[in-house]
Amino acid sequence: KVQEKLPPRAFQKKDGTEGWIARVRVADESGSGFVVFWGDRMNDYNDLVAGEVYQFDVLAVKKNTFGNSTRIEFHANKDTSISKSGKKIEIKVQKLKIGEITETQSPISFEGRIKAIDEERQITLKDGTQTKNIKILIADETGDIVMIIWREAVEEVKKFKAGDPVKVENVTAVMNKFSSALEVRTAKDTRISKPAKSTVPAIEPVAPEKAFQRSSRLMVAGPLQRLSLDHVENNMAGEVIAQVISVSRYINNYMACPKCKKKVVLQDGVYTCVNDGKQPKASPRLIAKFTVDDGTGKINVSMIGDSVVKFFGITEQEKMKLAEKDDEGHRAEKDAILARVNDKILLKHFLFRGKVKLNEYQNEYEIVADSAAEVDLNKETAMIIHGIESSP
Numbered sequence: 001k002v003q004e005k006l007p008p009r010a011f012q013k014k015d016g017t018e019g020w021i022a023r024v025r026v027a028d029e030s031g032s033g034f035v036v037f038w039g040d041r042m043n044d045y046n047d048l049v050a051g052e053v054y055q056f057d058v059l060a061v062k063k064n065t066f067g068n069s070t071r072i073e074f075h076a077n078k079d080t081s082i083s084k085s086g087k088k089i090e091i092k093v094q095k096l097k098i099g100e101i102t103e104t105q106s107p108i109s110f111e112g113r114i115k116a117i118d119e120e121r122q123i124t125l126k127d128g129t130q131t132k133n134i135k136i137l138i139a140d141e142t143g144d145i146v147m148i149i150w151r152e153a154v155e156e157v158k159k160f161k162a163g164d165p166v167k168v169e170n171v172t173a174v175m176n177k178f179s180s181a182l183e184v185r186t187a188k189d190t191r192i193s194k195p196a197k198s199t200v201p202a203i204e205p206v207a208p209e210k211a212f213q214r215s216s217r218l219m220v221a222g223p224l225q226r227l228s229l230d231h232v233e234n235n236m237a238g239e240v241i242a243q244v245i246s247v248s249r250y251i252n253n254y255m256a257c258p259k260c261k262k263k264v265v266l267q268d269g270v271y272t273c274v275n276d277g278k279q280p281k282a283s284p285r286l287i288a289k290f291t292v293d294d295g296t297g298k299i300n301v302s303m304i305g306d307s308v309v310k311f312f313g314i315t316e317q318e319k320m321k322l323a324e325k326d327d328e329g330h331r332a333e334k335d336a337i338l339a340r341v342n343d344k345i346l347l348k349h350f351l352f353r354g355k356v357k358l359n360e361y362q363n364e365y366e367i368v369a370d371s372a373a374e375v376d377l378n379k380e381t382a383m384i385i386h387g388i389e390s391s392p
């Protein structure tokens with residue numbers, strides 16, 4: 001049964017063109033999951049109607065790998081067929097204790113007490129429309145969970161104060177990709193009310209700044225932590241020694257202000273920077289992607305600007321060539337340059353420094369690297385062994 005069609009999102013494909021991806025929340029009596037559509041399959045997404053029951057045949061099953069998500073996703077592919085089903089599916093709203101909530105149970109209802117209420121936030125959507133949301137932290141004797149409330153329901157929530165009992169009906173639980181914690185989100189038929197009597201014991205409210213993670217995190221001071229690619233988390237800053245196992249053929253670029261390196265816009269034949277105004281000249285900055293492996297796992301790395309030129313060991317002229325449009329005339333020249341780059345860096349070990357970021361569209365972590373330095377692996381191994389021997 002299709003419970004909810006999440007709005008499609010645009011994403012940039014490897015070749016720089018725009019693609020669409022959309023998710024549909026489906027459920028049967030045993031639980032819920034998501035069907036993911038993209039490319040040609042977007043037509044199937046458009047045809048689905050929320051509340052109707054369908055027979056889905058041949059979907060690829062993918063476990064969502066970010067955070068400690070337990071969510072299973074079904075990906076529609078060229079072999080998938082979807083037909084309307086006469087089957088009746090009654091989905092019961094599960095009443096749970098907060099500590100029992102998982103991502104695979106939807107919809108759910110629970111009762112608790114409000115531990116903290118965050119500040120209301122004004123949000124500008126991609127299409128320019130304004131909306132608002134607010135976060136609250138709800139607890140019972142088994143645990144606590146953040147709930148995000150959107151639009152009109154925000155006004156309802158502002159009638160509550162920390163410590164108040166609250167009853168929440170018809171919500172879904174999802175893993176927050178950034179905090180790796182479960183979160184509750186409202187749907188169309190969600191109800192939030194204040195029960196006259198509550199069996200949930202009184203709780204101690206906490207200050208909002210303690211209860212909710214702020215998006216801007218402080219960088220770790222001092223020497224960078226060494227990352228292990230099987231244990232990366234969003235926003236982790238650090239360094240990793242890894243071997244380059246592939247380099248993407250598709251190098252993106254943008255025209256940058258010579259002073260501040262920000263993206264400039266072309267207006268009436270003149271480049272304009274938001275910081276520095278009109279610029280007589282602008283130069284392309286390359287965005288390169290490659291994959292590295294440290295023995296524990298692999299990850300995509302993206303690198304921008306001068307770091308790419310240095311890492312690839314290319315000339316200014318070669319950089320300009322790589323920034324040309326990807327048509328037939330340039331592809332061969334670009335491939336020749338990249339063949340030389342591959343000879344230089346492929347299967348070699350480098351020390352990469354940067355920050356782990358979640359690539360939302362591919363549901364994968366990547367490292368945005370500031371630098372890459374070739375390492376002598378023998379020397380490095382000696383240092384690691386020494387480190388082990390000298391630790392207590």
Ligand SMILES: [Zn+2]
Binds near residue numbers: 260274275277
């Ligand atoms: Zn500028």
